[in-house]
Amino acid sequence: MKLAKKMTAILLTSAIFIPFHSEAKASSCEVDSQNLIEINKLLTDKAKEFSIPPEVVKAIALRENDTWDQSKVSDDDGDGHPDGIGLMQVTDTGTGGVHFDKDKLKNDVCYNVEAGLTILEDKWRNSPIPVVNHSERNVIENWYFAIMAYNGIVPSNSPIDKSGNINDDAYQNVVYDYIDKYSFLSDYPLKRLAFKVGDFSYDPNDGQSFRFIKKEFTEGRKLTRSSLNFNEENIATTVDSVNFYIDSQGINKAGTLSKNTLVDVLDEKHNTQEKGFTSDRHWVRYNVKVLDGSNRVGYVASSYLQPVTSRISGNTRYDTAVEISKEGWFEGAETVVIAVGDNFPDALAGTTIAQSYNAPILLTESKKLNNKTKNEVKRLKAKHAIILGGASAVSAEVEKTLENLGLDTQRLSGSDRYRTAIDVAKHLSQKQTSNKAILATGANFPDSLAIAPYAAENGIPIFLSNQDKDSIDSETLKLLNQKEEVLIVGDKGVVSEKIVNSIRTKTTRIGGKDRYDTAKKIIEQLDLGQHDAYVATGLNFADALTGASLAGKRQSPILFSKEKELPSSMNQLIRNRKFSNLTILGGVDVVGTDNALANAANTAW
Known part of the structure; x- marks a missing residue:
């Protein structure tokens, strides 16, 4: 240069x-x-x-x-x-x-x-x-x-x-x-970012002096994603009316697509108009299927497209966690958080600790660290690993493998899931403090993971209640009472009034009729997200767990979907909150509601 x-x-x-x-x-x-x-x-x-x-x-x-x-x-x-x-x-x-x-x-x-x-x-x-x-x-x-x-x-x-x-x-x-x-x-x-004179400092007579006074710029408007990175996982919308061609060279016009027409990108191939090509011809054409009921197939210029849905996925939950890590931590990470991939209890409170270290959450089998996860640890050039749960969840063999890769390891665990959450909270308090805490049921995962991006972004510890015993651990109660406010996640059927009444500090309940409605109310009451959101299955924990660390990093919420049906509460939420860019976590076998999600998000365009 x-x-x-x-x-x-x-x-x-x-x-x-x-x-x-x-x-x-x-x-x-x-x-x-x-x-x-x-x-x-x-x-x-x-x-x-x-x-x-x-x-x-x-x-x-x-x-x-x-x-x-x-x-x-x-x-x-x-x-x-x-x-x-x-x-x-x-x-x-x-x-x-x-x-x-x-x-x-x-x-x-x-x-x-x-x-x-x-x-x-x-x-x-x-x-x-x-x-x-x-x-x-x-x-x-x-x-x-x-x-x-x-x-x-x-x-x-x-x-x-x-x-x-x-x-x-x-x-x-x-x-x-x-x-x-x-x-x-x-x-x-x-x-264009909004700049003020006080954002910079320099002496016009001294070319060596230029300082940034403002260290972070946040733009609330809908920003521009690359339209040259599409693949077959994308559904895009037209940002204006655009010519629709039968051929990739733009010779045989087949009509015009109106603004806000959804198209399914069929492959990632860049079709360049070869005739008269010059160094300033930067746009390409994509082969697309029009999602207006006609199912027409043809070519549209990239310059008129913006993504509405995309997908991060792998062949297994372990692979999806690796792909999420690559997306959010392309530059690497000094610390990784390791959780077992076949059970959720010890991992529920882990998102906040991951955010505090700017670390991805990677999944492991209980007895061994699989090769893809191992290779991702190497790619990240990680130096430290935080293991969630005891040796019955993540074995000593896995810990030894991490150490053999050159990582220092630290295990956060307790005698059960409730004590593990306490250990995570105590470790978190050594790095950052919050005057709030979150209490969710330890019997299931959706409520904890729905609020996890908010907890991660704000450094708020997540504690767990015992739904079966209709009580909370005495140590948990002690730590909750040290906070100014406790957010209770879930309705009375999952965190009872008896439990809430045992807490002496201020409590605020956020709960709905089911896991999808609770997730909706969390996002609405806490005013979470602007334009972007992540979508995971509401029927399994793994993708939502590893995705929550990425969502927290990007200050975006997690939405839940069924495999083939988008719950009405989520559909309504996307439309009301004007979420225009949705990233699906996991394969089509776990979240196959791309079209429904795209139709809901397209209303924001």
């Missing part, structure tokens, strides 16, 4: 979290650097590999190199040393302790693109930039400051000037303009 002049040196001081891809892998890529369609595919494929929206990567490439010319070498200051090499205009100085081979940057377009994305990934992870909207990677607006850092954290890239006027010439603003114009055809523009 061509760095802005006088870039502050702090950008290159942190070691990048993942190493640059091997030379063998980079040089094995067979791409004709003179063929723009092949370059377009290369940029898309590498963006997906790095989990970066392809729209961002293509726009940066265009900003750096307006003809996508791999042979381009820039020497803007005439000092004889390149300021930018190849497609991504990278220099051999590297980033985060990773140095690049100058000859490969010039001669190998695949190596050049990987180098550019390694730099961008380093800026996302390690630059001293603000966080945007919990840093979900597939949301394009969240990349604003990483794009700035790719060019340089310098006054010329300040989002606004000293008077508060938008700096249209800032590198990241130009890149965003390109995304609007060439990926979305300006029909669905990106949301």
